[in-house]
Amino acid sequence: MVGGGHSAAHMRSPGARLALGVAVALAMLCTVLVLASRPSWLGLSLVWDPTHKAAVVQSAEGPAHGIARATKIVALRAQGKRVDLAAEDFVREPDSSLPTFSAYARFLRRQGELAELQSAEIIELVTAEGKVLTLKPRPGRPLTSLPAAYWVQLVVGLFAWLIAAGVWAFRPQEASTRYLLLSGAATMVFAPLAGVYSTRELALSYPMFLWLSELNHCFGLVYAAAMIALLWYYPRRVSAFPFGPLVVVAYALWFAGQVAGVFESMLVARRWPVFLALLLTFALSAVQWRKTQADPVGRAAFSWFLMSWLVGTTAFVCLTMVPQLFGVDTGALQGYAFSLFLLVYGGLAFGILRFRLFELGEWWFRIFSWVFGGALFLALDLVLFAGLSLPQSLSLGVALIVCGFVYLPLRSWLWTRLIGTRANERPDLFKSVVRVAFAASLGEREERWITLCKRLFDPLYVERSEEREASVRLEGDGLFLRVPSAAGGSVRLGYKNGGRNLFAPRDRDLIAQAVDMLRYVDESRDAYNQGVREERTRIARDLHDDIGSRLLSGLHQAHVEDTKEVISQAIAEMRTIIHGLSDERLTLDHIIAELRHETSLRLEAAGLELEWPLADEPEELVVSYAVYKNYLSIMRELVANIVRHARARRVSVRVELHGERLVSEVRDDGIGFTGVHAGKGQGLTNLHKRVRELKGTLTYEKRDEGTCVRIDIPLRAQVALPSFAPEAVP
């Protein structure tokens, strides 16, 4: 089913899907930034010191700028309430640091209390020495105060999602890419959210922390499940059993179990599924490894995928979760450990480049450039928008002028230069096709053809194949276009306009037209070459038959006079051939004029009289070369015969056109001739041969007063040789 409505078709192009992915990423970005900036800002960076049982100030800025470094704070006071700080308040990652769910619940409650105090208008900090410092928190936390760990986790999440979405955009139907997308989505949720809570200053409100933490864990489980499922389907589906959905459901249930309070130990509830997932993936990897035994290319791709994924995830697990088994708290490290996921997804991207992972190629990267470009332009617009609100002195009019005359044209120019579809420079189709047809070699033909296809459609990728393909076809609902190649075989074009669009029936028709054009040019050229060949053959034949044979005969004459005669005949024949080669149209009256002139000279030389009446009006009928050549030769021969043998005194010639037949009569008053000739000379045989070639008739009539030879030639029915006459060209 090809092409529904334009919007539906547009949605299905990889570019559109990827653009959607970017939109989702932007939404997530905004959400996470908002979340991070919601709590009020103290301006403090605190680290728990177990020896002094106090929170030590690492740095103080903003609202807390009066507070000295290394101040030890033991409690918080606000609105008449006081909360003493404890070690667990500074846990970065609850999953890593808290042993049980009850500890977790307590932790969350304390966080809630602290958050309440933190959001008061004035806070008092109680130091270890008993001093009280007042602090007036600011309503929102500035993004510049967020530490590097936050940004790392945010970037990791977005990167993973974009890569996964980029792969899925090209292969939305496959199970493997869907699970990859799921894993990317999961990463996009768990990493940034963890970033929010793990980089908090002191506390987040109870509901917020609960949600963030639960979502983080939930999607961590989803990630694990997705990875297991992925390996069930990639590179080859292990079996028809719906293992994928089963795993996801199983992990979902496990999470539900936690929420329901089934588990007590955080370690068991939160870490064991991960270890299990790791083991399962190792097992499945082994299975898939064996499956790719027969396919070295597939195996290369898969091994790369495995390596980057296994190394990344295993390293992460080892760094953050395994130590937990031994009671070591790695929560603080988690933020940075997330960057190992960059390894996973970065490796995936590299694998696409090197090993055509998921059957994507180096061209895959191109699609990101314009999607991100578009996003950048949006950002540019937002910046301007924000900027507009700053200078209040600028009147509205000036702002509009700047916008209309400077910004918008500049933006639009930049857009077309950087992002815009290379304006389908409709190359002059005819010229390009003809260029293809006249390429010197088969290889060059194919090159030029592919260049033409690229210029027409700007596909992301082009694949050649040896399969013969007679027609142009849309494949994959417009994702691909299969086209016959100009040198046999076929070419497959993928992802029109750099992935922005799908191939439409209109494109198929255009290329089909080009294919037809090419075929036509080829056929015409072949016909032309054939014609040239035939003409050469004809010329060679005439040279051989008429001139060569006469010269040869001249060699063998006993008497010089006969030799001269034969040679001058050869010259006459040569003249006819040369004249026939000229561009001049061979009309009947020209031929008759020449013949008459020549004959009269000849007969004059021999002392005979010529009587040849001409018609009143010249006959402008164009005749073919075959008729021209052969007719002249016939008449020449007849006259020569009369001169030589007939012993006549007078020759009379009549040439008339009867409908489409040229009827000529040559009469002489000599000794008479019946048409049977005993003796030397090939003349007669040649004569008959020529007449036969013209599909005409030659009759001799012996009369009392000499001989009458009648030649009857049809003018139109000359098929044997290609003619010179313009109207004979097909």
Next chain:
Amino acid sequence: MSVLVVEDKPDTRAWLAQVVEQAFPGVEVEGVGDLKSARRVLAARAALRFALVDLGLPDGSGTELIQEMQHTHPTTPAIVTTVYSDDDNLFGAIAAGAQGYLLKSQSAELLARHLQRLEDGVLPLSPSIARRMLAFFRERRPVSTVPRESVVNLSPRETEVLTCIGRGLRVSETAARLGLAESTVASYVKNLYAKLNISTRAEAALEASRRGLLER
């Protein structure tokens, strides 16, 4: 007066010389094989009886010589010797001022006869040359800036003569058909030769002056 034969093929040159001697007993024949020698010979004499000029010479075309002779030896008729009478180059030579042509492929007797006729002012004209002349004059555009005497157009009679010959009629038959004397037709042919030459020169001069104007 002597005769100049310009012909690069030695056998043919000798043969032509022989034909001339046969046609005009006692005449002195000078034979040369290229343009340079031809010019040398011409420079040494004020006028010749006539010159037989072959077109395909090793150091140029006979047409060049014919053009030069129009200026250097205007009273010496230059006659082209050629193999075919429908040769493209022949027309150009006639336009350059040749006073007739001879077919080298004919027998010596015929050639001698034609030579004598040429001297008598009977110039040969083949159907193809006649047709080309017709086409030439038909295509010419009247140019107002050209001096009056150079505007060359065909008179109706001349057109008729050319048409008849173009259809293959001989001079005698043309005369019969048009109700003229043979000698009249012959002089028409001679005039046509001259008109072609003048016309060509006028066009060349016009072109030259136009170019000169442009270059200034």
